[in-house]
Amino acid sequence: MLLALTEDQEFFRSTTARYLAEKVPPETLRAMRDDPVGFDWAYWRQGADLGWTSLLVAEERGGGSISDQGLIDLGLLAYEFGRCAAPGPLVGTNGVEGTARRRVHCGLVRWRTRPDRPAGGLGTSTPRRRW
Numbered sequence: 001m002l003l004a005l006t007e008d009q010e011f012f013r014s015t016t017a018r019y020l021a022e023k024v025p026p027e028t029l030r031a032m033r034d035d036p037v038g039f040d041w042a043y044w045r046q047g048a049d050l051g052w053t054s055l056l057v058a059e060e061r062g063g064g065s066i067s068d069q070g071l072i073d074l075g076l077l078a079y080e081f082g083r084c085a086a087p088g089p090l091v092g093t094n095g096v097e098g099t100a101r102r103r104v105h106c107g108l109v110r111w112r113t114r115p116d117r118p119a120g121g122l123g124t125s126t127p128r129r130r131w
Helices: 008-023 026-031 041-049 069-084 090-106
Strands: 110-113 122-125
Touching: 008 041, 008 069, 069 090
Parallel strands: none
Antiparallel strands: 110 122
16 A cells, blocks of 8 residues: 655654654664663653654544544654664553553543653553452
């Protein structure tokens, strides 16, 4: 299947590609090879500001994607991450936030913002009642 990108999707893809080329060139990746975290939090915070961490979360729940097709937008982002071998919790932040926010909506967990965490950080707790 061929995908014809919208103008917004192409802008998102090209902005991400430029950002990754600038922030995580091969030299930076080599320097971080032995870092236990594996990426720089400042770089990830800036990426979160570009919309990397909430593509699978509905807009009415605080997320949103560039084209209202979050999975396709995440695929574009993942492609650019793979092309540059870019580090970071891309799948984890999108998968966990999307799942957690859906469960919050269903009342299975409580959502609380973690201001002490980088963008995309979250904390959850389960209700303390017996089922």
